[in-house]
Amino acid sequence: MPMIVDPSAPQITPPATITxxxxxLTxxxxxxxxxxxxxxxAATAATARNLVLNPSFxxxxxxxxxxxxxxxxxxxxNTGAVIGSYGVQHAISAAGAAGGTSWTIAPAAAGQTVQVGVYxxxxxxxxxxxxxxxRAGTTTLHTVPVLAQATPGSWARVSGSYTVPAGQVCDRVxxxxxxxxxxxxxxxxxxxxxxxxxxxxDYIDGTLPGCAWEGAPHASTSVRLSSAPRLTEIRRVRITRRDxxxxxxxxxxxxxxxAVEGVGQxxxxxxxLGVPVVYTATPQYADGSWGPSTSLGLxxxxxxxxxxxxxWIKSVDEPGLSMRVMLGAPQGTSSAxxxxxxxxxxxxxxxxxYDTASAPSETVSVDVLADQIEQFRRLIRSGVLLAQVRPGYRTPDRYFVPADVGETPTGKLGSTGGYTVTFDIVPTERPDTAGQPMRAPGWSYDAxxxxFGTYDAVIASYSSYAAMATNGAVT
Structure with a gap:
């Protein structure tokens, strides 16, 4: 049987995880x-934490x-500040004298690397x-020259880093x-x-959008929040795909x-297949309102x-039955x-x-190996199916329910290498998605x-509910 190939189809090696x-959304x-x-x-960790207690005066x-x-x-x-309304001015009155500002920070322990940036x-x-x-109190632990990073006449951020040595604590910069x-x-x-x-x-303090003080404003550390607003009120999440x-x-x-409290799968x-798609997730709160969306592409x-x-022939209701088979020579399509x-x-x-013409249908022949024919028989009678080929074939994805199915052994009975299976693909509309449960191949609560014999064994094996619900695919 001739093989159909598409020399122009790109070879794609996807990343293991996209976030x-x-x-x-992962x-x-x-x-x-x-x-x-x-x-x-929606409860991801903070992406940055500013240890300076009063960073912008x-x-x-x-x-x-x-x-x-x-x-x-x-x-x-209060003129020309970088952040907010105020900055600090230093007037050094003597030639060769030093002058500046020391900021109190949440203490950094020995072995921790402290990054510092100041405008x-x-x-x-x-x-x-x-x-x-x-510094540790009034003792200077380390200095870094940064004059070359400054821009005379303009604001510029100067920066450096230092790892606190054993036996020391850094509590000021x-x-x-x-x-x-x-x-x-x-x-x-x-x-x-x-x-x-x-x-x-990038600089943060509790006054900036998406950030918060961890204590009193302008007198405590601050973090850039990455959790969705009203996290504990999230009950569901709706995910869409744009092709x-x-x-x-x-x-x-x-x-x-x-997605109770912001966690769902x-x-x-x-x-x-073989084309970029975009997934967008939008949380729904307990009161029925919707929160901010997040998206990724793959x-x-x-x-x-x-x-x-x-x-690919995929079962909509039982994805674990889905199979890849060899497509026979095209026999053309017809549209009534x-x-x-x-x-x-x-x-x-x-x-x-006249009305809209029917979707193009075709008779398809596929080769199925002998050791896969039983699975294929279950697949072909599992309800609504989805047929997919590589983009170069210029054939859209099609949902269908097979009617008559014919099988022909490709060799003598008892020594056959497989079967040629023939059926019609008569496209139907995509089945309704509302309220459908999660169906992942080979994974369910029964599995x-x-x-696992006990719930304690489940807890010991998975680091999170997401990991358990996806059998470790997402951690």
């Missing part, structure tokens, strides 16, 4: 079944900050040195300038940030899915050009017209009433109870 930018491509595991979790510059240098006069000024504005002349300091020999100099600072970790994030050139359609097991085995791989099994005609008196022309 939306805010972290709420997708794992299930290549074995050409499906997608989807997990919604909005209420005061005497709480949580202190001046450094006997020849340094600090003033809280500074220095004049074109007059500053001989500019440094960031890491500072920005300090040294006046040149030319004499007094004035410079400014604002928006200090210190965080523990391998990288310094190329089409309107979004609901994912069958997420129209909607349960779905499985989609109907995405088109490509479910189509059968490669070298694969002889180039047709829907017309009523009547002769008209006094004219050679006929009156025609869970078979695999």
């Amino acid at each position: 939306s930018p805010d972290g709420w 997708a794992v491509i299930d290549e074995r079944w050409a499906g997608v595991v989807l997990a919604y979790d 909005e209420l005061t510059f005497t709480t949580g900050t202190a001046g450094f240098g006997s020849n340094n006069t600090r003033s809280r000024v 500074v504005k220095i004049p074109a002349t007059g500053v001989a040195a500019l440094e960031l300091w890491w 500072a920005a300090v300038a040294t006046a040149s020999a030319a004499g007094p100099v004035t410079w400014w600072a604002d928006a200090a940030m210190a965080e523990i970790g391998p990288e310094l994030h 190329p050139g089409a309107e979004p359609v609901p994912v069958r097991s997420a129209d909607p899915a349960w 779905a499985y989609d085995h109907e995405a088109p 490509v479910v791989p189509a059968p490669a050009t070298a694969e002889t099994k180039d047709l 017209g829907r017309q009523d005609t009547a002769p008209r008196t006094g004219t050679p022309y006929t009156a025609i009433a 869970l109870s078979t695999a």
Whole structure:
């Protein structure tokens, strides 16, 4: 039987896990079944934490900050601040003297790397040195020169990092300038940030959108929140899929899915193959209102050009029966017209009433290996099916319910290598998705109870409900 190939079809190696930018929606491509595991979790961890207690001087510059240098006069000024309305001005009155600001931070322990970033504005002349300091009380643990990072006459963020040594605790950071020999100099600072970790994030404090103070405003650490608003009020999540050139359609097991307190799962085995699609998840609150949406994009791989099994036949209700088989030579499609005609008196022309033509149907032959024929027989009679091929065939995905099915052995009985199976694909509309349960191949509560003797064993085996519901596909 001739094999149909498409030399132009791209070879796609998808990433193991795709996550939306805010972290709420995660997708794992299930290549074995050409499906997608989807997990919604609106309670993701904070993405950044600013340890500086009073980072931008909005209420005061005497709480949580202190001046450094006997020849340094600090003033809280409300012109040209980077964040909010206020910054701090340093007037160093003597040539060669140092002056700056020290900020109190939530203590960083030994072994932790403290990233520091401060916005500074220095004049074109007059500053001989500019440094960031890491301190334990009044003891300076480390300094980093940052004058080269500054932009004279404009605000610029200077930064550095330091790992706290054994036996020490870092509880303050500072920005300090040294006046040149030319004499007094004035410079400014604002928006200090210190965080523990391998990288310094964009500045945050509790006044910014999506951020919050962890204690008193302008006197505590602050975090950038990544959880969805009203997290504990979330009850369901609706996930849609947008295919190329089409309107979004609901994912069958997420129209909607349960997502109590922002955690829910779905499985989609109907995405088109080899083309980019976009999934969008929107939470629904207990009062029926909807929350903010989150989206991600991915490509479910189509059968490669070298694969002889180039047709997916998927069961809508039992995805674990789905199979890839080898498509036979195309026999062409036909589309029946829907017309009523009547002769008209006094004219050679006929009156025609017409409607939308029926969807193109075709007779299909596929090759099925002998050791897979029993599964194929269950599949072909499992209800509504979905037929999918690679994009290069220019054949749309089609839902259908087979009527007559014919089988012909491809060899002598008893030594056959398989069967040629013939059936008609007469397209139907996509079955309704509302309220459908999650159906993942080979995984259900019955499978869970078979695999584990006790609920304690389940807890010991999975790190989260999402991991259990998806059999470890999403952690």
